[in-house]
Amino acid sequence: MSPRGRLIVFLLGGAGFAVLFVLGTVHLPDFGGTWHPYGERTVSNAVARHTPNVISSINFDQRAFDTLGEELILMASALAAVVVLRGVRAEQEETAGAHEYGPAEVFDALRITGYLLLPITLVAGVYIVAHGSLSPGGGFQGGIVLGSAIHLVYLAGDYPALARIRPIPVFESGEAVAAGAFVLLALAAAGQVTAMNAAVGAEVGCAVVLVLAKFFEQALLVRTSS
Amino acid sequence: MSHLAYLIPGWILLVGVYGIVTSRNLVHAVVCLSVAQSATYVLLLVIGYRRHATAPVFSDIKPTGDVVDPIVQALTLTDIVVGATVTALLLALTVQVAKRRGTVDPDRLRSLEP
Secondary structure, X not given: OOHHHHHHHHHHHHHHHHHHHHHHHHOOOOOOOOOOHHHHHHXXXXXXXXXXXXXXXXXXXXOHHHHHHHHHHHHHHHHHHHHHOOOXXXXXXXXXXXXXXXXXXXXXXXXXXXXXXXXXXXXXXXXXXXXXXXXXXXXXXXXXHHHHXXXXXXXXXXXXXXXXXXXXXXXXXXXXXXXXXXXXXXHHOOOOHHHHHHHHHHHHHHHHHHHHHHHHHHHHHEEEOO | OOOHHHHHHHHHHHHHHHHHHOOOOHHHHHHHHHHHHHHHHHHHHHXXXXXXXXXXXXXXXXXXXXXXXXXXXXXXXXXXXHXXXXXXXXXXXXXXXXHHHOOOOHHHOOOOOO
């Protein structure tokens, strides 16, 4: 289909969507109103079960079974990304440091900032995971912070060091163990908000590290053998 | 006028889909899909909004205070997580497409085989 034809189809579909969407919103309750029957019930339940962060209470206590599905979607996607990015025939992988690449030439200020931020970011990530039931945060958010934190080493210009501090097999097992622990918790002990936050944090962190590791391999190490 | 806020997510969705339709680059298309998906975040938060209310976290406020609807916020969290993983998967596919076919222009990827 020509770009012009595609645009016409989009305009027709978009106009239809716009009409239906506007009609659909006309009878919604007023924006910013006070009528939130489900919200009020979850709030009173969360307070009764001593989880001040109502979002965490919903995700890991009142709707823990749904979060199990979300968690498995995350794992399946991460797994699929890793499988899609695996090396194939006619490609060979160079080991990091085979060329004796040292740390890249970066400004000292950047390098020092990276190394200084690394422990701070790791502590912040652990704090966000551990305090997920009390203050804004939780396993998903903290896991992302933890997974991203160790890539500060890469931003500081040292890929070989990054490859050393994140041994892939360890993170693969960590991902599997954390996912298994979360399934067990969700089925047997839903409501243990802190424990579930920890399991989710570990799994998300491992997933981020694994997926990013595969992207790094594609960008830096995989070469088509000629 | 009070319903105007509900129209914002529809507009964001249309902008995102327009980007996908006119895209000449798969990475650009993946980003446009993220934009289209962010419409659902806005829709959920607009539905849960409550005037003069604060975040549903009771660490430092009395449990009787007005808070915005926490259910849609939890759904938004789920939404963001799923959106991020889907983006990662699509970018992985884009990497493979670029390697196998030497192009990321959707118009030059008509047939399944090169």
